[in-house]
Amino acid sequence: AQKVTQAQTEISVVEKEDVTLDCVYETRDTTYYLFWYKQPPSGELVFLIRRNSFDEQNEISGRYSWNFQKSTSSFNFTITASQVVDSAVYFCALILTGGGNKLTFGTGTQLKVEL
Amino acid sequence: GAGVSQSPRYKVAKRGQDVALRCDPISGHVSLFWYQQALGQGPEFLTYFQNEAQLDKSGLPSDRFFAERPEGSVSTLKIQRTQQEDSAVYLCASSLEGGSHYGYTFGSGTRLTVV
Numbered sequence: 058a059q060k061v062t063q064a065q066t067e068i069s070v071v072e073k074e075d076v077t078l079d080c081v082y083e084t085r086d087t088t089y090y091l092f093w094y095k096q097p098p099s100g101e102l103v104f105l106i107r108r109n110s111f112d113e114q115n116e117i118s119g120r121y122s123w124n125f126q127k128s129t130s131s132f133n134f135t136i137t138a139s140q141v142v143d144s145a146v147y148f149c150a151l152i153l154t155g156g157g158n159k160l161t162f163g164t165g166t167q168l169k170v171e172l
Numbered sequence: 173g174a175g176v177s178q179s180p181r182y183k184v185a186k187r188g189q190d191v192a193l194r195c196d197p198i199s200g201h202v203s204l205f206w207y208q209q210a211l212g213q214g215p216e217f218l219t220y221f222q223n224e225a226q227l228d229k230s231g232l233p234s235d236r237f238f239a240e241r242p243e244g245s246v247s248t249l250k251i252q253r254t255q256q257e258d259s260a261v262y263l264c265a266s267s268l269e270g271g272s273h274y275g276y277t278f279g280s281g282t283r284l285t286v287v
Contacts, residue, residue, distance in 0.1 A: 061214075092275070100261060102215070102278035148214050158203065158228065160276065162214030 059084045059151050063163035070139050070170055078134045078166045080149030091125065091132045092150040092160065102148065108132065110154075139170045174198075176279035178264050184285045185254045193249045193282045197266030204247050205276065206239055207263040215263055221247060254286045 060083040070076045082091065093105040106116065108125050116123050120137045136143055146165045152158070177196040185191050197204050203222055207215035208231075217231040223244035232239070236255075241247040251258055261283050265276040 094278075099280060100283070101280040102263065102265075102276075104275055104277070107275050150214075158205070158220050159217040159231070160205075160207075160215070162216070164212070164214050 059086075059089075059153065059161040061149050061151050061161055061163035063147075063149055063166050065166045066164070067167040067169070070168070072141060072170055072172055073138050075135060075137050076139050076168065076170075078136075078147050078149075078168065080132045080134065080163060082130050082132065082149070082151050084151060084153065086153050088154040090152050090154060092152070093123065093132075093134050094148045094150060096146040096148060096165070098145070105134075136168075139168075141170050141172065144168055144170045176264055176266050176277050178262075178279035178282050180282060181280065182283050182285075184287060187256060187286055188253050189286075190250065190252045191254055191284065193251075193262050193284070195247045195249070195264030195266075195279060197245065197247070197264070198277055199245075201266035201268055201277075202244075203267040203269060204241060205265040205267070206247070206249050207265065208233075209261040209263055209281070211260070218249070218262075251284075254284075256286050259284055259286045 062081045089110045091108045094102040096102050113125050122135045124133045146167050148162050148165045150160045150162045152160050179194045205220050206218040209215040219239045220228040221241040224241050236252045238250045261281040263281045265278045267276050
């Protein structure tokens, strides 16, 4: 069975600080996808990134960057120069590509960005 | 439509009452998923449809939960004889195909409160 762990329940930062959200996953499969979703107070899950298990290249998108390390089974998410609008719950998730269509989510990290 | 639409947005049910939650996926999306999100937790898989076929219902917590998608578009999640532990946000997601390659689009969810 798959498992995703987000050990940080809640993080508070002041605007313009950098913040890293941790994600550690467990799976015996070698082919899978990892995701990050943002859940603002309105409730919908907003897709941020999908990463294939074969692609360990780090990715940057504006103020967002992701560090995927298979050796430590981690897929961490960094927000640079955080803004109040970044305040939300962030979920890391995993899905196997070899069959099945279930996303396995972590318990989420509540990020609060204050002025 | 442009996104996944769920209704009602909020539902309060008395214990023992039956409820029906509706999901309108993105037009043309073959796959449809239901997830249950308890307070402070990540979403958990309930069931999966490909067109009108329910291919996986392993996540449904009891036989009080029933989902259908008779014409391969709109889906309804029905909960019979609701219990307090059914209180949660019910999220619907749709995908062009299986999901792992194309990603999911989530709706804003239905918040069910059983009193």
